[in-house]
Amino acid sequence: MGPHPAVADVRRAVRLALADLEPGDLVLAACSGGADSLALAAALAFVAPRAGLRGGLLTVDHGLQSGSAHRAAEVARLPLGLEPAEVLTVRVGTAGGPENAARDARYAALSEAAARLGAAAVLLGHTRDDQAETVLLRLARGSGTRSLAGMPARSGIYRRPLLELGRATTVRACAALGLSPWEDPHNRDDRYTRVRVRARLLPALEEELGPGVAEALARTALLCRDDADALDEWAGRAYARAVVREPGDGGAAGAEHAAGGGSGGSGGTERVALAVPELEDLPAAVRRRVLRRAAIAAGSPPGTLSAGHIVQVERLITHWRGQRAVEVPGGVGAVRRCGTLIFVAGPSRGGGGGP
Numbered sequence: 001m002g003p004h005p006a007v008a009d010v011r012r013a014v015r016l017a018l019a020d021l022e023p024g025d026l027v028l029a030a031c032s033g034g035a036d037s038l039a040l041a042a043a044l045a046f047v048a049p050r051a052g053l054r055g056g057l058l059t060v061d062h063g064l065q066s067g068s069a070h071r072a073a074e075v076a077r078l079p080l081g082l083e084p085a086e087v088l089t090v091r092v093g094t095a096g097g098p099e100n101a102a103r104d105a106r107y108a109a110l111s112e113a114a115a116r117l118g119a120a121a122v123l124l125g126h127t128r129d130d131q132a133e134t135v136l137l138r139l140a141r142g143s144g145t146r147s148l149a150g151m152p153a154r155s156g157i158y159r160r161p162l163l164e165l166g167r168a169t170t171v172r173a174c175a176a177l178g179l180s181p182w183e184d185p186h187n188r189d190d191r192y193t194r195v196r197v198r199a200r201l202l203p204a205l206e207e208e209l210g211p212g213v214a215e216a217l218a219r220t221a222l223l224c225r226d227d228a229d230a231l232d233e234w235a236g237r238a239y240a241r242a243v244v245r246e247p248g249d250g251g252a253a254g255a256e257h258a259a260g261g262g263s264g265g266s267g268g269t270e271r272v273a274l275a276v277p278e279l280e281d282l283p284a285a286v287r288r289r290v291l292r293r294a295a296i297a298a299g300s301p302p303g304t305l306s307a308g309h310i311v312q313v314e315r316l317i318t319h320w321r322g323q324r325a326v327e328v329p330g331g332v333g334a335v336r337r338c339g340t341l342i343f344v345a346g347p348s349r350g351g352g353g354g355p
């Protein structure tokens with residue numbers, strides 16, 4: 001007799017997510033002890049040896065609830081057959097609120113452990129339901145296509161094999177394997193927006209609109225991802241065309257030098273100049289992406305550079321009437337001079353607020 005269908009589904013998803021790895025590679029499951037990541041860890045324990053891989057486990061003790069150290073130790077001791085199985089104890093700060101601070105500390109610890117252990121991948125247990133919640137939250141905030149694309153299946157060392165499976169599948173898989181997931185009391189605390197989305201909003205949507213809403217939202221994320229990828233590629237080419245490359249000063253635009261085409265954030269004080277005529281006829285979705293790239297290349301931090309900032313910069317092209325520099329985060333200013341839009345960091349530039 002084969003495994004329970006839910007167990008088979010989780011194992012298949014994990015097998016697919018690891019198909020490109022090399023024999024002997026170490027893969028770590030990030031396991032909180034909740035149903036999603038417990039089913040994930042159990043599947044990794046099954047799949048890894050059969051795929052010629054090594055499977056390990058990491059569990060993070062955030063130290064935020066009494067008994068958390070004990071619980072983390074229990075997760076690391078689960079007889080799943082994953083080796084190494086480590087508890088990572090973190091100190092959670094306060095920056096960005098408790099949820100963000102816990103997440104930042106968790107990812108920092110997971111990344112550090114993965115590097116120390118030489119892991120090829122770290123698996124996260126996000127499911128289709130988590131994806132649906134993410135999309136709904138971002139929709140309510142008024143996000144663009146990239147943001148609605150939700151969580152990616154891969155990002156750096158992290159992989160999310162369960163994004164196409166429902167949470168009910170992981171719960172069933174744990175039950176079929178005789179594993180008792182830990183129920184995080186935070187997951188019931190409706191002071192958290194995500195908990196309210198999970199416990200009230202999605203069920204209400206399913207009730208009113210019919211079943212399959214979570215699946216549809218996750219599908220929306222996939223479609224948005226394809227669209228966002230295509231637009232990003234278009235913007236990359238448009239950026240390379242628009243960048244003004246000038247050795248030294250003396251150019252018509254007064255640009256000293258420009259960032260290399262398509263380069264990412266410089267993390268410094270790059271000066272980036274774009275030819276306005278190259279931007280005027282672009283579709284807004286592409287133009288805004290080009291402007292975002294330029295601002296980041298000039299040193300604006302991507303995390304704080306919002307769509308609102310970019311819309312303000314865009315007015316220097318679409319609603320030009322001689323306005324002063326537009327400030328964006330990171331001390332970067334965008335100013336238009338002689339048909340060139342210049343992004344520059346530092347105090348040397350002139351200019352005040354928005355148009």
Ligand SMILES: Nc1ncnc2c1ncn2[C@@H]1O[C@H](COP(=O)(O)OP(=O)(O)OP(=O)(O)O)[C@@H](O)[C@H]1O
Binds near residue numbers: 034035038124125184
């Ligand atoms: N304390 C932790 N230790 C290790 N990994 C964690 C921890 N908390 C979360 N993760 C990882 O991040 C993923 C997403 O966690 P999150 O808390 O957002 O979702 P969740 O639905 O509560 O997940 P789960 O049911 O697995 O706890 C988890 O599936 C797991 O892979």
